Amino acid sequence: xxxxxxxxxxxxxxxxxxxxxxxxxxxxxxxxxxxxxxxxxxxxxxxxxxxxxxxxxxxxxxxxxxxxxxxxxxxxxxxxxxxxxxxxxxxxxxxxxxxxxxxxxxxxxxxxxxxxxxxxxxxxxxxxxxxxxxxxxxxxxxxxxxxxxxxxxxxxxxxxxxxxxxxxxxxxxxxxxxxxxxxxxxxxxxxxxxxxxxxxxxxxxxxxxxxxxxxxxxxxxxxxxxxxxxxxxxxxxxxxxxxxxxxxxxxxxxxxxxxxxxxxxxxxxxxxxxxxxxxxxxxxxxxxxxxxxxxxxxxxxxxx
Amino acid sequence: xxxxxxxxxxxxxxxxxxxxxxxxxxxxxxxxxxxxxxxxxxxxxxxxxxxxxxxxxxxxxxxxxxxxxxxxxxxxxxxxxxxxxxxxxxxxxxxxxxxxxxxxxxxxxxxxxxxxxxxxxxxxxxxxxxxxxxxxxxxxxxxxxxxxxxxxxxxxxxxxxxxxxxxxxxxxxxxxxxxxxxxxxxxxxxxxxxxxxxxxxxxxxxxxxxxxxxxxxxxxxxxxxxxxxxxxxxxxxxxxxxxxxxxxxxxxxxxxxxxxxxxxxxxxxxxxxxxxxxxxxxxxxxxxxxxxxxxxxxxxxxxxxxxxxxxxxxxxxxxxxxxxxxxxxxxxxxxxxxxxxxxxxxxxxxxxxxxxxxxxxxxxxxxxxxxxxxxxxxxxxxxxxxxxxxxxxxxxxxxx
Numbered sequence: 001x002x003x004x005x006x007x008x009x010x011x012x013x014x015x016x017x018x019x020x021x022x023x024x025x026x027x028x029x030x031x032x033x034x035x036x037x038x039x040x041x042x043x044x045x046x047x048x049x050x051x052x053x054x055x056x057x058x059x060x061x062x063x064x065x066x067x068x069x070x071x072x073x074x075x076x077x078x079x080x081x082x083x084x085x086x087x088x089x090x091x092x093x094x095x096x097x098x099x100x101x102x103x104x105x106x107x108x109x110x111x112x113x114x115x116x117x118x119x120x121x122x123x124x125x126x127x128x129x130x131x132x133x134x135x136x137x138x139x140x141x142x143x144x145x146x147x148x149x150x151x152x153x154x155x156x157x158x159x160x161x162x163x164x165x166x167x168x169x170x171x172x173x174x175x176x177x178x179x180x181x182x183x184x185x186x187x188x189x190x191x192x193x194x195x196x197x198x199x200x201x202x203x204x205x206x207x208x209x210x211x212x213x214x215x216x217x218x219x220x221x222x223x224x225x226x227x228x229x230x231x232x233x234x235x236x237x238x239x240x241x242x243x244x245x246x247x248x249x250x251x252x253x254x255x256x257x258x259x260x261x262x263x264x265x266x267x268x269x270x271x272x273x274x275x276x277x278x279x280x281x282x283x284x285x286x287x288x289x290x291x292x293x294x295x296x297x298x299x300x301x302x303x304x
Numbered sequence: 305x306x307x308x309x310x311x312x313x314x315x316x317x318x319x320x321x322x323x324x325x326x327x328x329x330x331x332x333x334x335x336x337x338x339x340x341x342x343x344x345x346x347x348x349x350x351x352x353x354x355x356x357x358x359x360x361x362x363x364x365x366x367x368x369x370x371x372x373x374x375x376x377x378x379x380x381x382x383x384x385x386x387x388x389x390x391x392x393x394x395x396x397x398x399x400x401x402x403x404x405x406x407x408x409x410x411x412x413x414x415x416x417x418x419x420x421x422x423x424x425x426x427x428x429x430x431x432x433x434x435x436x437x438x439x440x441x442x443x444x445x446x447x448x449x450x451x452x453x454x455x456x457x458x459x460x461x462x463x464x465x466x467x468x469x470x471x472x473x474x475x476x477x478x479x480x481x482x483x484x485x486x487x488x489x490x491x492x493x494x495x496x497x498x499x500x501x502x503x504x505x506x507x508x509x510x511x512x513x514x515x516x517x518x519x520x521x522x523x524x525x526x527x528x529x530x531x532x533x534x535x536x537x538x539x540x541x542x543x544x545x546x547x548x549x550x551x552x553x554x555x556x557x558x559x560x561x562x563x564x565x566x567x568x569x570x571x572x573x574x575x576x577x578x579x580x581x582x583x584x585x586x587x588x589x590x591x592x593x594x595x596x597x598x599x600x601x602x603x604x605x606x607x608x609x610x611x612x613x614x615x616x617x618x619x620x621x622x623x624x625x626x627x628x629x630x631x632x633x634x635x636x637x638x639x640x641x642x643x644x645x646x647x648x649x650x651x652x653x654x655x656x657x658x659x660x661x662x663x664x665x666x667x668x669x670x671x672x673x674x675x676x677x678x679x680x681x682x683x684x685x686x687x688x689x690x691x692x693x694x695x696x697x698x699x700x701x702x703x704x
Contacts, residue, residue, distance in 0.1 A: 063615060064544035087550040088481050088511040088542055242692050273700065274692045275679050279403065279465030280454035282672045293694040300697060 032162055037151040040070050046164045048078055057084045068151055142170060147189045173220035175227065179209030182233035182298055185224055185250055187213040190237045190289055197294035206298065216246060224250060225259040234267035235297050239288050242271040265301050270294055347371045348641040352575045358558045358565035358595075364582035368574035372643045375634065378420065378573050379644075380652050382412040382631050385436040387660045388445055389604070392435065392452055396608045400668055401452045404479075405466045406433045410603040413573040413630035414537055415440045418505060420573070421580025427495070429475040429488040430507035432467040433537075433602075437507075441474035445659055449667035457670040461681065482508055482515030485534070489521045492532035492593075503531035503587045505580075511542025513556050522560050522593070529592035533583045534560065536597045537570065543606040544615040557597035570598030571628040601628070680704070 034042070047054050060067045062075035062085040075083040160166060176191060177198055184194040191212045198208035209227050213220065228234050234254060236247035247269035254260055254267055273287040298304075349369045357363045389409040395401045408415070415436035418428070430437050438448050443459050451458030451469055459469050469477040475491065478484040488506025495502040508518060513536050525532045536556040540547055547554045557565035564586070568579040579596055586594045601624045605612025612621070638644045679691040679702040691700045 060544050065614075067543070085545055085549060087514045087545070089514055089516065268696055270695055271692075273678065273694055275682060275702070278463040278673075278678070279451075279460075279468070280456075280458075280462035280673050281402070282675065283454075283463065283678055286675060286678055289694045293698075296697075297695045300695075 031156045031158055033154045034157050034162075035152055035154040036146075037068065037070050039155075039157070040146065041072060041074070044071065044074060045077070048074065048082060050164070055082045055084065057086060059086055059088055061085060068148055070146075070151070145188075150189055153192075168214070171215045171218040171220055173214055173223040174212045175209060175223065176212045177208065177210040179207040179231060181206050181208065181231055182235060182302060183209045183211060183224070183227040183231045184235050184237060184294065184298070185211045185213065185227070185247075186237040187216065187246065188239060190239055193289060193291050193294060194237055197291045197298070200291070200295055201298060206302065206304075208298065213246070219249065219253070221253050221257065225254070225257055228254060228259040228267075229262045232262050232264040233301050234263065235270060235294065235301055236267070237270045237289055237294055239272050241274050242269055243274065245269070245271055247271055265303070268297050268301055270297050343642070344372055344644060345642045348637075348643060350574055350637060352572060352578060353569045355569075355575070355579060356557065356567040358555075358560075358567075359562070360564045360566065363566055364568075364578040368578050370574060370637070370643070372638075374420070375638045375643050376648075376652070378416050379631070379634055379638070379649065380656060381416045381419075381440060382573065382634065383653060383656045384445060384659065385409070385412045385415060385439055386631060387656050388439070388448065388663075389435060391449070391660050391664050393604065393608070395449075395453065395664065395667070401466075402454075403465055404432065405452065405608040406606065407604040407608070408433045408436045408602060410624070410630075411537065411539060411570070411600045412436060413576055413633075414535075414570050414598050414600055417570075417573040417576025418535065418580050420577035421582075422503070422505060422584055424473060425500075426502050426584070427473045427475070427488075427491045427504040428507070429478070429484045429491065429504065431478055431481065431484055431509060431512065433509070434467070434469060434477045437474065438469040438471060438477070442471045443469065443474075445663040446666050449660075449663045450670050453667040453670075454672060455667060455670035456673045456677075457666065461677070462673040463677075463681070482512035482517055484508065485512070485515075485518045486521045488534075489525045489530055489532055492525060492530040493528070495531050496528070501588060503533060503584060505533045505535060507535045507537055509542065510536060510538040510540065510547050510554075510556060511545070511550065513538075513559060514551060522563055522595075525593045526560075526563055529590060531587040531590075532593045533580070533587060534563070534593060534595040536595070537600055538597055539600050539602045541602075541606070541615065544610065546615065555597075557595055560593070560595040563593050563595050565595040565597065567597040567599065570600030571624075571630045571633065573630055573634055 044056060048056065056071060056074060056078075058071075061071045062080070062083045064085075065072040065075070071083065173185075177195060179198065184198065186194045191210065194208070194210045198210055201208055209231055211223060211227050224234075234251075236250045238246050240246065242248065251267045251269060254263070270289045270293050272289065275287060278284055278287060347369060349367050352366060352368050354366055355363045386409050389407040392401060392405060393407060396405050411433070419440040422428075424442060428437060428441055435448055435452075438459065439445065447457065447459035448469065450456075451460055451462065451464060452466055454462045454465065456462050458464070459471065464470070464477065467477055467479045475487060476484070478487070485506045485508050488504050492504040492506075495504060506521075508515075512518065518534075522534070524530075536559075538547065538556055542550050553559060555567070557567040559565075566579055566583070569575045576598060583594045583596055603612075603621055603625060604610075635649060638649070639646060679700045681704065682691075682702050683704055686702075686704045688701050688703045691702045692698070693700045
C-alpha cells in the first residue's frame with residue numbers, strides 16, 4: 001500500500017526509494033560496460049516503467065537532467081507528473097513523509113539527521129554499478145547515499161544484472177573477493193581501494209577477503225562474522241571520520257559477538273583523518289584512506 | 305578644430321546615451337593630450353530608479369550623488385571582479401582550479417554597491433558566490449586566486465577553496481544553501497549585545513529564499529530587533545530552476561512579511577548603494593531588520609559545471625549584457641558627464657588586467673600547503689593536540 005516514491009536530493013546527494021514489490025532473478029551471459037551514473041539512471045527508469053505509482057521528486061531532477069546528470073532523459077520520457085522539480089529546501093522529507101503515510105515517522109528523524117550531517121550518515125552506499133536495482137520488501141524507506149566521485153567510473157555488468165527484474169537485497173553484504181588471511185570490510189568508494197590493496201598484497205602471498213557492506217543499516221553482521229571467523233583478522237576501511245563511524249560499530253559488534261574468539265589480533269579501523277576536509281589537492285588526498293594505508297594496516301595486523 | 309569641438313559638444317549634451325562612449329572615443333585621440341584633471345566634473349547627481357516598498361512610507365532617495373573618486377573606485381573594483389571571475393573561468397577550464405566554482409560576473413554592482421553603503425567595521429556574510437564580496441571586504445586578488453588554486457598563499461591557506469574564503473568581518477563563503485542567514489543573525493546579535501553600532505548584512509539567493517531557516521531568522525531578528533539587513537540577490541535562477549518554477553511568490557522583498565522590504569535594481573551600483581545606506585540607517589536607528597531584494601543577473605551558469613544555456617536562452621543573456629551591464633552603465637554615466645576620459649578608464653582596464661595576470665601567475669606558481677599543515681588550524685588559540693590519522697598508528701599533530 002502507499003505510494004512508491006523515488007526522491008532525490010542532489011544537494012545532499014541522498015536518494016530515497018520506497019517500494020512495495022518483490023522481484024526475481026534470471027539467467028546469465030555477456031558483459032556490459034556501465035558507469036555508476038548510467039546504472040542509477042537505468043535503475044530509476046526501470047522502476048518508473050514498472051509501476052505508475054513511482055515518481056521522482058527532487059532538486060533539478062527534471063529539466064536540468066539532474067545535478068550530476070543522473071536523471072538524464074527521464075523527464076523527457078515520463079513528463080511533469082512523474083518527474084518533479086522542487087524548490088531548494090533541505091527538509092523536503094516532510095513532503096515525502098506526507099505521501100508515504102505508514103513508515104515515515106521513525107525515518108524522518110533519521111532523515112533529518114541525514115540531511116544535516118552530509119558526511120557522516122549513510123544507509124546504503126551505491127558505488128558499484130551492479131548494485132543498481134533495488135530492493136523490495138514491504139513499504140520501507142531507504143536512504144541511498146551516492147558517492148559523486150564514482151558517477152563516471154565504469155564497471156562490467158553481466159546480462160543477468162542488466163535485466164530489468166534483477167534486484168539486490170537490502171541488508172546483505174557481498175564478498176567481492178575471497179581470501180584466507182585477513183578480512184577487509186568496507187563500503188562505498190573504499191571498496192575499490194581495498195581490492196587494489198588486495199591485489200598488491202597477493203603478490204606478497206597475503207590473501208585478503210574483501211567484504212562490501214552495501215547496506216549500512218541494517219548491517220550484515222552475519223557475513224562480517226563469517227569472514228572474521230574464517231580469516232581471524234579484521235581491518236575496516238571507510239572514508240568517514242573514526243569517531244562514531246561505521247568501522248567503530250563493526251568493531252564493537254565483533255567484540256560483542258562470537259567472532260571475537262576467533263580474532264588472532266585486535267581489529268583495526270582505517271578511516272579518514274580526523275579533520276575537516278581540506279581543499280588543496282595534496283591535503284585532500286592525504287585526508288582520506290589511501291591504498292598504502294590499507295596495506296600498512298594489514299601488515300601491522302598480520303605482524304609482518 | 306571645428307570638427308573636434310562639434311564632437312565634444314555632442315558628447316557633453318549627452319545626445320545618445322549609448323553612442324556616448326563611441327563618440328567620445330573618436331574625440332579622445334584628438335583631445336587627450338590637452339586634458340588635465342581640472343577639466344573633469346568632480347561630482348554629479350544622477351536620477352536612479354524608484355524602488356518598490358513594502359511596509360515603508362518612504363524609501364531611499366531618487367537621486368544619487370557620485371564623486372569622481374567614488375566613480376573611479378567603483379569602476380575599478382567592478383572591473384577587477386569581472387576580470388577575476390573570467391580568469392577563474394579560464395583557469396578552471398585548464399583544470400588548474402577544481403571542485404566547486406560559482407562565478408558572479410554580472411552581479412558586480414551588488415558587491416560594490418553594498419560596500420559603498422556600509423563600512424569595513426560592519427559585518428557581511430553570504431553564500432558561495434562570494435569571490436566579489438571577498439574582494440570588497442578587504443581580500444586581495446592574489447589571495448583569492450591562490451585560494452582557488454589551493455596554494456599556501458591563499459586567503460584560507462589553501463584549505464578552504466572557492467566556497468570558504470574569509471577576511472575580517474566577512475564570514476564567507478558558505479556551502480549549505482541558506483545556512484548563512486541564521487549565522488548572520490548571530491553576528492547581528494553580537495553587534496547588539498556589544499552595543500557597537502555595527503550591523504550585519506546577510507545575503508542569500510532567490511533559491512535559498514524558500515528555505516525554512518530563513519523564516520526562522522526573520523522571526524527571531526524581528527522579535528529582538530537585531531541590526532541585520534537581509535539581502536536577497538535575485539538573479540532569476542536557482543541553479544537551473546527559474547523563479548516562476550520555484551517560488552509561489554516571486555516578490556522576495558515582501559517575503560519577510562512583517563519585515564519592511566525594498567526591491568532595488570541590482571545592476572545599478574548607485575541604486576544599490578543608496579538602498580544599502582537607507583537600510584543601514586534603518587538598522588542603526590534601532591528599528592530592527594530590513595529586507596532588500598536586488599534584481600540582478602549572472603552571465604555564467606550556476607557553477608562551472610553548468611553551461612547556463614539549457615534553462616535560459618543565449619539571447620536573454622546577450623540582452624542583459626548589452627542593456628543592463630553594471631560596468632557599462634557606470635562607464636557611460638561617467639563619460640557622458642565628463643567625470644573621466646575614455647583614456648583614463650582604459651588605463652584602469654589595463655592596470656586591472658595586469659593585476660589579474662600577476663595574481664594568476666602567483667596562484668599557479670605558489671606551492672601547495674605543506675603536509676605538516678594537514679591537521680592545523682582546527683581551533684584558534686589552542687594548545688597543540690594529537691589527531692588520529694588514517695590508521696591507528698598514524699599520529700598527527702594539530703597546531704592552532
